[in-house]
Amino acid sequence: MAVTDSTSPEMRRALAPGGTLDALPDEFDVLGARYSGKVRENFTRGGERLILVTDRVSAFDVVLGTIPFKGQVLNGLARFWFDATAAIFPNHMLGVPDPQAMRAVECTPIPVEFVVRGYLTGVSDTSIARAYERGERTFCGHALPDGLRRHDKLPESLLTPSTKAPKGQHDISVSRDWLVERGLIDRERYDVLERRCLALFAAGQKIAAERGLILVDTKYELGVRPDGEIVLIDEIHTPDSSRYWYADSYPQAMARGEDPRSLDKEYLRRWLVSQGFRGEGPPPVLPDEIRAEAARRYIEVHELITGRTFEPDVEPPVARLRRNLGLSSR
Numbered sequence: 001m002a003v004t005d006s007t008s009p010e011m012r013r014a015l016a017p018g019g020t021l022d023a024l025p026d027e028f029d030v031l032g033a034r035y036s037g038k039v040r041e042n043f044t045r046g047g048e049r050l051i052l053v054t055d056r057v058s059a060f061d062v063v064l065g066t067i068p069f070k071g072q073v074l075n076g077l078a079r080f081w082f083d084a085t086a087a088i089f090p091n092h093m094l095g096v097p098d099p100q101a102m103r104a105v106e107c108t109p110i111p112v113e114f115v116v117r118g119y120l121t122g123v124s125d126t127s128i129a130r131a132y133e134r135g136e137r138t139f140c141g142h143a144l145p146d147g148l149r150r151h152d153k154l155p156e157s158l159l160t161p162s163t164k165a166p167k168g169q170h171d172i173s174v175s176r177d178w179l180v181e182r183g184l185i186d187r188e189r190y191d192v193l194e195r196r197c198l199a200l201f202a203a204g205q206k207i208a209a210e211r212g213l214i215l216v217d218t219k220y221e222l223g224v225r226p227d228g229e230i231v232l233i234d235e236i237h238t239p240d241s242s243r244y245w246y247a248d249s250y251p252q253a254m255a256r257g258e259d260p261r262s263l264d265k266e267y268l269r270r271w272l273v274s275q276g277f278r279g280e281g282p283p284p285v286l287p288d289e290i291r292a293e294a295a296r297r298y299i300e301v302h303e304l305i306t307g308r309t310f311e312p313d314v315e316p317p318v319a320r321l322r323r324n325l326g327l328s329s330r
C-alpha cells in the first residue's frame with residue numbers, strides 16, 4: 001500500500017501537525033462527560049459511550065507522541081474481533097461511526113482484569129515466566145508443572161486475573177480466592193466467567209493461527225449491561241491488549257533458546273531503549289522516520305490479522321470526526 005511509504009504525500013501529510021489525532025478540542029465535550037485515557041478519549045452520555053481512539057502511542061506507561069493511522073488500525077481491529085467473537089461472548093459495541101470512533105453500551109465495569117495466558121512468558125517482575133523462574137509453582141492459584149522452559153505453551157490456558165490498580169500503579173496478579181475473599185466477585189460468577197473467557201481466548205487463538213499468528217496472552221475487561229448481561233467492554237485482542245508471536249518463528253526460536261518474533265510494541269520499545277529511555281525522565285521526541293515505520297508495522301498487523309487490505313482514511317482526523325459525529329463545523 002503506497003501510503004505506508006514514508007515519502008508518499010499521504011504519509012507526509014499524516015506526519016505533519018494536524019495529520020494525526022492527538023488532544024481533542026473542547027468542542028468535542030458536547031459528546032458527553034469526558035474521560036481521557038492515555039490513548040483513548042471516552043465520552044459518556046445517556047447510557048452510551050463513545051470511544052475515540054486517538055493516534056497517541058504509549059510505552060513504559062508514558063505517552064510518546066502520535067503514530068499515523070494507529071487509531072484507525074486499533075479501532076478497526078477491535079471491531080474485527082468484536083464481530084468475529086460476538087457469538088461466543090457478547091460485547092458492548094453498537095456501531096462504528098468513524099474509522100477512529102466506536103459507539104458502545106455504557107456498562108458497570110467488573111473491577112477485575114481477566115488476563116488469559118497460553119504460554120509461560122513475559123519479562124516484567126509480575127509476569128508468569130519471572131515467577132516460574134523464581135521457583136514459584138503456583139500462579140494465581142494454578143499449579144504449574146516442573147520442567148517448563150520460558151516461552152513454552154502452558155499445559156492449558158489459564159485465567160490469571162489481576163486487580164485494576166489506580167492510575168500510575170501496576171496491576172497485581174491474584175487468585176480467584178483472593179478476589180472472592182475481598183468481595184470483588186462471587187465464586188459462581190467467577191467460575192462461569194472463567195469458562196467463557198477461556199472459550200473466547202481459544203476462539204481468538206484459532207483465528208490467529210489461521211493468519212500465521214500465535215495469540216500468546218491477552219486481557220479482557222468485562223462489564224454488566226443495564227439489562228444484567230455480562231459483556232466484553234473496552235477492546236479485545238488488539239496489539240495494545242494482547243501479545244502475538246509469528247507462528248513460523250516459534251519452533252526455531254525455541255530450538256535456539258531465543259525469544260519468538262513478536263508482533264507487539266517491541267519496535268518502539270527497542271528504539272526507546274536504544275535512546276537510553278526506559279520510562280524514567282522525559283521521553284525522547286519520536287523522529288518522523290520512526291513514526292512512519294511504526295505506522296507501517298501497525299498497518300501490517302491490521303492486514304495480517306484481518307486478512308484484508310487496510311484502506312486508510314487520509315482526511316485530517318479532527319474535521320472528519322466533526323462531520324461523522326454530527327458536530328457543527330463552525
Ligand SMILES: Nc1ncnc2c1ncn2[C@@H]1O[C@H](COP(=O)(O)OP(=O)(O)OP(=O)(O)O)[C@@H](O)[C@H]1O
Binds near residue numbers: 039106
Ligand atoms: N462500555 C463500557 N462501559 C463502561 N466502562 C467502559 C466501557 N468500555 C471501557 N470502559 C472503561 O473505560 C476505561 C477506558 O479507559 P482507557 O482505556 O481509555 O484508559 P485507561 O484504561 O484509564 O488507561 P490506559 O490509557 O492505560 O488504557 C477503562 O477503565 C474501561 O474499563
Ligand SMILES: [Mg+2]
Binds near residue numbers: 037
Ligand atoms: Mg485502558
